[in-house]
Amino acid sequence: MKKILLILFLSTTLIGCNFTPETTTAELVLVDTTNYLEITTVEELKNIEMNKSYILMNNLDLTGEEWVPLGTYREPYLGNFDGNGMTISNLTISIDNQYNGLFGYVNGQVNDLKIIDFAIDYEAKLITFAGGLAGAISGHAYNIEVSGNIQIENTRSNTYVGLLVGMSVKMDESSAIANFIPVIINNNQSSGIINVVGERMIFAGGLIGKSFNSRVYDNLADSTIDVVANNSSAAVGGLIGHNYSGLSSGYEAERIALNIAVYNNISNSTINSQAIDYILYTGGLIGYNYFGYLYDNFSATDIVSDGKENCVGLLIGEDWHSDIQNVVVIGEINGLIQEDGTYHLGAFVGRSFGVSSVISSHWYEDSQQFSDMEGYVDFADLSNVTWYEFALEWDIDFINKLIGFIE
Secondary structure, rough: HHHHHHHHHHHOOOOOOOOOOEEEEEEHHOOOOEEEEEEEOOHHOOOOOOOOOEEEOEEOOOOOOOOOOOOOOOOOOEEEEEEEEEEEEOOOEEOOEEEOOEEEEOOOEEEEEEEEEEEEEEEEOOEEEEOOOOEEEEEEEEEEEEEEEEEEEOOOOOOOEEEEEEEEEEOOHHHHHHHHEEEEEOOOOEEEEEEEEOOOEEEEEEOEEEEEOEEEEEOOOEEEEEEEEEOEEEEEOEEEEEEOOOOOOOOOHHHOHHHOOOOOOEEEEEEEEEEEEEEEEEOOOEEEOOOOOEEEEEEEEEEEEEEEEEEEEEOOOEEOOOOEEEEEEEEEEEEEEEEEEEEEEEEEEEEEEOOOEEEEEEEEEEOOOOOOOOOOOHHHHHHOHHHHHOOOOOOOOHHHHHHHHHH
């Protein structure tokens, strides 16, 4: 039964769907990324064209609006959107648009924008994607700050939810793998609450619900995540719910050469996850990690995991064929084992398959429930700049960012 569940999980999450919209040559020619049109009002924001670029000139308050996300799967936003350091506040979505956020689907670039006090709260009956910035992105998002709450009840299909984006996805073109450019998610901050109840698979993360061939770096996620998967599995992480970095079959080694990596991220989370009679993947940084390339990450988390089969780690719930180095994880793990259930617990990885490595990494947990003391670090070192410099050789800017966050 376990093998059947695992095969179903992989087939439906890794190769079962192509979520990247097709863009014709004609569409690409028409995209203007040079001339930026000014946005000064809410009405102008609501009426942007998908193939043009814009710069936001004023702070905008969306109070009273039932927001319709900008861009869809079939007509994604293709231009560049420069937030210009401005703030969009009080975004509200109460009707499922399939791709939900300020943007629905982004195939271009969004930068230098704040989205605060957003409220996304709806019921879904089909596959759904939600994030403060966008439901899904296959382009580039950087220097975005989001804060708000997402609450979803999905009665029939899969749910992808992250405080920044529900899913970041880029499919590879196998004939031109050397020219492949991953989705880039960098220098963003997210904070808020996620609450999901679903009848099918749930992918929930403090920054990204599911990342597929994405370079995710220099981000900070501060989240509280509560997930109940009633009739399927769930992948829940403080930064990313489910991460896949292997391109397509046969190109797994290219992920390092192309820097398809998760690095220099800080995650602080409280996670309460539940899967009734199914496998539950819960991690302080990533819930489920497949062919990942991770380094120089910090994760602090408190986890409560309640599933028929629990895979729980302060870094990753379950891992397949990954390279992990120079990470620091701290936190607490508490599990509720259902009748005839199993529990896979680890300081770094709850359960791993294939050839994976964790090197030069450190952990701290108050109860010290892990028998393997390799990598254990004293709590006093965690606020010591010198320790990070010598033990991990981290960049001083990243260390100062982390120390400021801890304090």
